[in-house]
Amino acid sequence: MRSKTRTQAYIQRKKAVRTFGPRPLRFYGNGITYLKDTEIKGRLVVIEGPDASGRSTQIGSLTSHLEASGHAVINTGLRRSDLIAPGLLEAKRNFAIGKKTLSLFYAADFADQLENRIIPALRAGYIVLADRYIFTLIARDSVRGMSRIWAHNLFGFAIIPDLVYYLDVNPMKLVHRVFEKNSFLDYYESGADMGLSDDMFESFLKYQAMLGKEFRSMQRKYGLVPIDGNRSPEEIHRDLKSRIDKFLSH
Numbered sequence: 001m002r003s004k005t006r007t008q009a010y011i012q013r014k015k016a017v018r019t020f021g022p023r024p025l026r027f028y029g030n031g032i033t034y035l036k037d038t039e040i041k042g043r044l045v046v047i048e049g050p051d052a053s054g055r056s057t058q059i060g061s062l063t064s065h066l067e068a069s070g071h072a073v074i075n076t077g078l079r080r081s082d083l084i085a086p087g088l089l090e091a092k093r094n095f096a097i098g099k100k101t102l103s104l105f106y107a108a109d110f111a112d113q114l115e116n117r118i119i120p121a122l123r124a125g126y127i128v129l130a131d132r133y134i135f136t137l138i139a140r141d142s143v144r145g146m147s148r149i150w151a152h153n154l155f156g157f158a159i160i161p162d163l164v165y166y167l168d169v170n171p172m173k174l175v176h177r178v179f180e181k182n183s184f185l186d187y188y189e190s191g192a193d194m195g196l197s198d199d200m201f202e203s204f205l206k207y208q209a210m211l212g213k214e215f216r217s218m219q220r221k222y223g224l225v226p227i228d229g230n231r232s233p234e235e236i237h238r239d240l241k242s243r244i245d246k247f248l249s250h
Helices: 003-018 057-069 087-092 099-124 134-143 147-152 169-182 198-223 233-248
Strands: 043-048 073-077 129-130 161-168 225-228
Touching: 003 147, 043 057, 043 099, 043 134, 043 233, 057 129, 057 233, 073 099, 087 099, 099 134, 099 147, 134 161, 134 198, 147 225, 161 198, 161 233, 169 198, 198 225, 225 233
Parallel strands: 043 129, 043 161, 073 129, 161 225
Antiparallel strands: none
């Protein structure tokens, strides 16, 4: 009787897990030539947002929830390429580095992860949760005066995610979260390299407001869904979990 009950419970869990059919990769631009005929079975979900917006917390909570639901999950994010990340970090320490050079560093970091981590996981049927994607990089380039068309074309090899959520947080609320987390303001995340203000606090508020404007302008083009990030982590998690579960169940 106990064995039968366990078997029935196992079957119910399996039925609750969505099995995805294969589909071709979709790219924003010309893509990666030798991968154009590749089929994937997984799903790519992106959580965007500024530093201290709660992205990492939400990625962790969603990973636990999805794994408990029977899904295989893998995480990715910016500056995590084993090949490129060390050089990128060193480049960021050189405050005199050109903005286009820094942008190309980030593009190389993303490309390495896309080819060697994200796409293989999607082919294997994983749900890939991305802690930021190309949208942060495009927004950063745009506010620093680089062409939006150039930035879009640079990431023409990127695959189109299934879902993209942007945690929208008021800059004033965000700055308090940053101080709670780090007790200092990051040079680049404050736009200090742009000469917005001699005061780092004021520069941070101006820079984050500019980034927020860029993300709002990308909503229609890239299908970004804004999420009120001013709420508690628990409220945001319930919101995201409900949206993602609904998508995966169809």
